[in-house]
Amino acid sequence: MNKIRVGMIVPSLNTIAEDDFRAFCPPEVAYHVHRLRLRKEGGRVTMDSLIEAHRQAVDEAGYLKDLSPTAIAFNCTGASVACGSDGDEKLAVQMTEALGVPATNTMVAIKQALRTLGAQRVLHICPFTNEFSRIEREALLGAGISVAGTVSLDFTDAKVAARMAPQQITDFVRQNLDDAVGSVLLSCANVRAFEAADELEAAIGLPVVTSNQAMLWGVLKDAGWKGRIDGGGRLLRALA
8 A cells, every 4th residue: 555645835934834743643644845935025924925825825736746645735724715715615626626636725624624523603713913814714604614703813923923832822712712612713834722732622621623733634634544643632533
């Protein structure tokens, strides 16, 4: 049997996604990473930067196609929905057709993960400003997922957001929990939310989905891998 190989595209400034895959990807699955330049203006990533990354995704994925992967993931939550609330779904189709292998992206995987867990009344926490959290929320609502609330942490530099400790992320969740919340989404592939998911779920008794957790789950599912991954939340136990 050929070894399962998955490819992942991440923004050039991302420092977390590879760490998360290293920690949770099954040892029998090889993963390969390609970086896409996410340009800044005045030291900040802008919506135009995310739109450009979205438009480049298919061509950039060609570098991963060359190694004959089983499946490919474009892992940037904001960029996956930068071109409209259903732009993530369209991008997944475009990549799959162009590359000839199953292809997904962060928001597609998040929505599928939330549905798999039966998650509704989502507390959506985004590290960035309302400009960016709004497009994520619209994508969730457009997919029929109810959102109890959206919290924008107002970071303007993704590399600073990446320095948040998992406990800080957990604290943000606890501060915003109320009886209306039925599940939690911690968005962004460049924060250490994956590390917090399992313990947070146990503490609050609600499903927790994070960008990198959903991305790993989604690309493994597309690659046909089945098994149980402990320590990464109930979503990863759903692959068995």
